[in-house]
Amino acid sequence: MTPRLALPPTFYQQPTLQLARALIGKRLIRICNGVELEARIVEVEAYHQDGDRACHAYAGKTARNAAMFGPAGHLYVYFIYGMHYCMNVVSEAAGTGAAVLIRAMEPLSGLETMHANRPSAKDHYDLCRGPAKCCQSFAIDKKMDGQPLGGKNIWLASDTSIPTQEIREGARIGISKSEDLLWRFWHDRNAYVSRN
DNA sequence: GCTACGATGACCT
């Protein structure tokens, strides 16, 4: 079994696009009702206030996106479509609005609890195959907004060795602005990715 | 105060 050690704060200080790539293969670990949930990240999208009109921080800081302007390595969790939550890893120095959206993960352990958290999932592939599904399986909502990764309830741990050449990049999904930016990164031909 | 809409998912055809 791979180590459970949290990644150091310096990991989150790399530029947003670089961090987005680096997040592919990392493991997200969360303690939920005493059960350890673990999954590896297989799909992400980067968002940055500078020149990215799809970024929630593009128009400046508000109560909703405040966590994006906070220190790197914290969570930005937002509510969308009246019923879903999505989680981001905050990047860049405090004062800059940028983050990486976790779009899909491959469940590794605690699958029983994930299914309990997300009853509509028909199989383990469907537990974390989409940003809102990740939050549902991991029981992440607004209460986690602004929380640090590396605390005792939730943290990121080292790689599950995905070769760099297996990481693909392309246009982000579900946005209607700045669609030209190729800021989505995913593990090629991975069945847990929302779209290949 | 009012209103449009969104970094989605479930279900239908």
Add this chain to the structure above:
DNA sequence: GGTCATCGTAGCA
């Protein structure tokens, strides 16, 4: 591939 549930924000009056 299409529809729609459901509500917090932001933008505007």
